[in-house]
Amino acid sequence: MTAMTTAPAEAPTLRRSLRPRGLVWTMLCLHRAALLFWALLAAVAAGTLLWAWGPGTKGVWTEYRTMRCAFPGENLSCDYTGDAYMALDLATSLGGGIITIVPFLVAAWASGALIARELETGTAELAWTQSVSPTRWLAAKLAVPAALLASGTALLMLLHRLMWPSDRELLRWLSRQWYDDVAFRGNGPVAVAYALLGLAVGVLVGLLVRRSLPALGISLVCLLAVHFALGMLRPYLWPSVTLTKTDQYSISGGMPVDDGAITPLGNRVPNPCGGEGPDCLTQHHIVGFYFDYHPSSHFWPLQLVETGIVLSLAALAVLASFRLLNRHLGDAA
Amino acid sequence: MTGTAMEAAALGRRFGRNGEWALRDCTFRLPAGSVCAIVGPNGAGKSTLLAHAAGLLRPTEGTLTVLGTTPAEARERFAYVAQDKPLYPQLSIAETLRLGSELNPGRWDRAVAERIVADGDLDPHTRVRTLSGGQRTRVALALAFGKRPELLLLDEPMADLDPLARHQLMGALMAEAAEHGTTVVMSSHVIAELEDACDHLLLIGDGHVRLAGPLDALLAAHVLVTGQDGGLDPHTVVESRTTGRQLTALIRPDGPLDDEWQTTEPTLEELVLAHLRSPGAPVLTLTGEDEDWPETWGAAV
């Protein structure tokens, strides 16, 4: 009898306690459109990656076998691409591309719609004069999107890893490398870190600039700069492996860092000969060649170092945002 | 009940390091339970003062306490309606009120907020972006009333309203003050709309407090005199005008006046205008300490 009376009462209580409240409810309600867009975008990316993992990869293998590409020289048409190849190529590019572009979309949205527009129209002040301190307001502005972004990009990252061919031959045939920019960003935790950096940079710029359109532009420029700089720095984020040999034909299979020629004293100099013959080498006293690179085993160290840097930058931006709000409002924040 | 709703001590605010002072040397005290008008010309510093009280600006110098503490500490106990009535345009009226309840947990009075909206014949499902200026004001006031504040800070609350809505909302405002003893501070440059509603006056001109205190006491401290041109010593002359041989002056009497002067008590409008026309007139700050002000509402509520 007791069970019968309490059971129906418990269900709504549970539902009520799970219902978003306060600032979380406010965030979800105010940014419904953005939430919907993110859900759609993530669904498209997830669908594409799942297709690439399943039917896409299977189709390419079938094509590979029917065209007898495993026997080089036998079928020259393997130098060209078939329909299945094209489809898989497109799907992986799209899936990886969405993961890469998410941080930029987030920065644009966060600087404009999330922050600057509220400061511009005075709705931020409306929120700060409810029973909510500006600090808590900013915390919610960061935490709610951060949770949704982190979980979404983490899921896409896992799907991207699932889709990423484990077979070397297939990778070779698709001419994809583990260190390609889009692949590197899609295959590890840097994907999540960059999305969070986009949010943090957007929020900081929004607070600084306080006007939607300029904030949007500036935050995109800032994020592009970080994106570009870290892409350039990536090979130096972990000690590379050096290979020395006497012939100058390059090796493949790793992320290239540096290469050149070696003099009799052991000094590294740029290769003066290019593809020219042994005469040139003797003339320039070249005794060997070196090649600095990252083998694929460096994937995880490189991922973790870059993730650490990106997350630190994001943390700095968050800290700066809170300080900025504090300076503006004093103890009222 | 007889606490202090707002108190400023040498409050000053400058925008930018070398900018103009928007407020300077503002000192006044406002008892709880009063309805105070902040009056002054456009750009005098009314909005700046209210924004400080709402904790949205930090004083450059001096202090401003609200409900006995800092504006940040008092956040849950006051409500503020800014001059341009900011609201989220993408929300409906019902969602805007829901926002009020979500952001003011434990305080929100849904019935009060909904009644204000219903009195304006507004459909709760209407999007805020489609509302007229007056309707926006109504929703903004509903949000403020729903918070059940001890102090209502209203910046030019009635500017966008037609006469009917103005009367109705002013009535609702006064009813709120009557029932809950809410202190109301509202700024306006339309003096007529404040005369019957307010019992305290804060006149600001050029960033400085010019007059502050209970309205009755301020009016009683001034006399409008007309008579033959002659000496008005030792009284303080706020403003005087001579037409032919006749002198008209607003003065603060210091001792009895000569019989030859014809005297009347000034209206609020005359008092305010005279002070605004004479920026050099000395500041007058009166406190209502000696009055039986304000008693508990007791049975009359």
Place this chain on the structure above:
Amino acid sequence: MVEYRIDRRSGVATYVQIVQQTKQALRLGLLVPGDKLPTAREVVEATAINPNTVLKAYRELEREGLVEARRGLGTFVRKSLGATPVDSPLRAELDAWAGRAREAGLEREDVAALFTSVLDEHFTNDHGKGDEE
């Protein structure tokens, strides 16, 4: 129940207008002992005046012993003013007199002046306290 009408142009202080209108209602028997005055909230909601003004008027009426505040219940009429309800014989006599004055060709102002002069004769030192200002 009495409904107050505030005349902003009259030059009479708002609280005095409330006192006068209450007394008028008492004289005319529109309010009788035991009746409840409207709450401050009701008055200010309809008139958009300051609640302190209403309270000041009610305190004035209370000081004169006309009403009493009962905590938590409201303000109630204690006694009526004069013994001249709307339908009293005295009013009927005055009504007949005014009719005759009109028939005799007197203007409204003439009648008022005549009435006031007779009033002054009979009630020299008996001026209602709250009616001043």
